Amino acid sequence: MHRGCEDCAVRDRAVCAPLDDAELAALSKLGRRRRLRRGESVVFEGDDNAVCANVLSGVLRVNATTPAGREQTVALLYPADFLGRPYARSSTHSVTALTDAELCVFPRTLFERAIGDCSPLENQLLRRTLDDLDRSRHWMMLLGRKSAGAKVASLLVDMAERLAPGGGAFDLPLTRGEMADVLGLNIETVSRQLTRLARDGVILLRGRRGIALLDSHALGERAEAA
Amino acid sequence: MHRGCEDCAVRDRAVCAPLDDAELAALSKLGRRRRLRRGESVVFEGDDNAVCANVLSGVLRVNATTPAGREQTVALLYPADFLGRPYARSSTHSVTALTDAELCVFPRTLFERAIGDCSPLENQLLRRTLDDLDRSRHWMMLLGRKSAGAKVASLLVDMAERLAPGGGAFDLPLTRGEMADVLGLNIETVSRQLTRLARDGVILLRGRRGIALLDSHALGERAEAA
DNA sequence: AACCGAGTTTGATCACGGTCAAAGCGCGCC
DNA sequence: GGCGCGCTTTGACCGTGATCAAACTCGGTT
Structure with a gap:
């Protein structure tokens, strides 16, 4: 074998x-x-x-x-x-x-x-x-139908399910630019949306790749918003 | 049988x-x-x-x-x-x-x-x-990456291949609103792009559903543009 | 420890496409 | 044939996200 x-x-x-x-x-x-x-x-x-x-x-x-x-x-x-x-x-x-x-x-x-x-x-x-x-x-x-904020939130939810099924902190496997390629956005827009999620206390960013989901529920809601 | x-x-x-x-x-x-x-x-x-x-x-x-x-x-x-x-x-x-x-x-x-x-x-x-x-x-x-004009042109190319393989005229199976749902656009934007293609002599619109591709080559180019 | 470079953030401005509104028109119906 | 509904077109305006530009930060390297 x-x-x-x-x-x-x-x-x-x-x-x-x-x-x-x-x-x-x-x-x-x-x-x-x-x-x-x-x-x-x-x-x-x-x-x-x-x-x-x-x-x-x-x-x-x-x-x-x-x-x-x-x-x-x-x-x-x-x-x-x-x-x-x-x-x-x-x-x-x-x-x-x-x-x-x-x-x-x-x-x-x-x-x-x-x-x-x-x-x-x-x-x-x-x-x-x-x-x-x-x-x-x-x-x-x-x-086709989601706003930039909902796109970024959706991607984070998706990656968290795969990489940290228990919830909590994990490392992003993608750079901001790679996230932009996934979401059909540009790099600055991705960065701004992440910054906003952090400012609102939904996530916590540590360095370039570290991320923790502080409020998965709120993140889920943003992923579903128009 | x-x-x-x-x-x-x-x-x-x-x-x-x-x-x-x-x-x-x-x-x-x-x-x-x-x-x-x-x-x-x-x-x-x-x-x-x-x-x-x-x-x-x-x-x-x-x-x-x-x-x-x-x-x-x-x-x-x-x-x-x-x-x-x-x-x-x-x-x-x-x-x-x-x-x-x-x-x-x-x-x-x-x-x-x-x-x-x-x-x-x-x-x-x-x-x-x-x-x-x-x-x-x-x-x-x-x-994710195409402009409204390129989206509409792409859809027309795609439908023509299926519905009028020889090229030429055919009837659109979709209303403007249905085309918008396919392309992730809204109905007014679809209408404006079609009007523009007609004004530029790339297509010819006859009534609500009739369409003829006058210049397939130009249409293909628009479908590929950024 | 300082440097360097890639990646990231932030800011200012612009344009594409969305929204709201109203007029137009094709088409089926009576 | 004319009426009326629903789809389409056109117009004015607005907002989101793109673009351009510059400062900043992390992380690896010497």
């Missing part, structure tokens, strides 16, 4: 979760671990779309570029998330590490064959893709 | 395309045709998520509602598109007909069983969902 499947940090949450030992053994032969430094890319927009992967640790972003050259982050990837685009020759997005990260990488065509050979894998990937689609559409609502 | 599978208008483009005769026969026992009048809904947000369907004819929209009550259209559905959310108890979106439409409807749980029993169906649905995700993410870029 692939070195480490048995001690994989996301064994029961990643797309491999429903596989039995034999299926896992077959799949693990195709994959290998890969470490990424903050800023490194796995997939380049327009490039040959060569890999799929599971996120083992770290946070990554999936980006699209407008014809005019502006960046829009279309998804954030956290541990146990699946990354890649099976069944497409080239990728329409780029994937970059926002923090140091570790992946379990599969060559795309081999992974596609594994999908065909292993029905639980195919079904799990379908369910995940449907979830991703729901999330993507939910985020469209945010981009 | 289900009345009409053999003369189905989207037999070779819908999610059933890769099925052989036996598989198609099994699936067709579960489905039945349903006509919708413009404005009728199939799935209600938060409702019991009871059905999946293929679009046979017409145009539908998939909508999300902000907590504040504003509408955002997150997808448009054209003939041969798949509609519904397998594997979820309740739906997070509502689906409404923008024109009179005809569907091939399946009870959700039976369709899920069919997915499990029929691997080509599962694979085709996976491929489609991945395509939908790409489209959704592409649209996020539009919502």
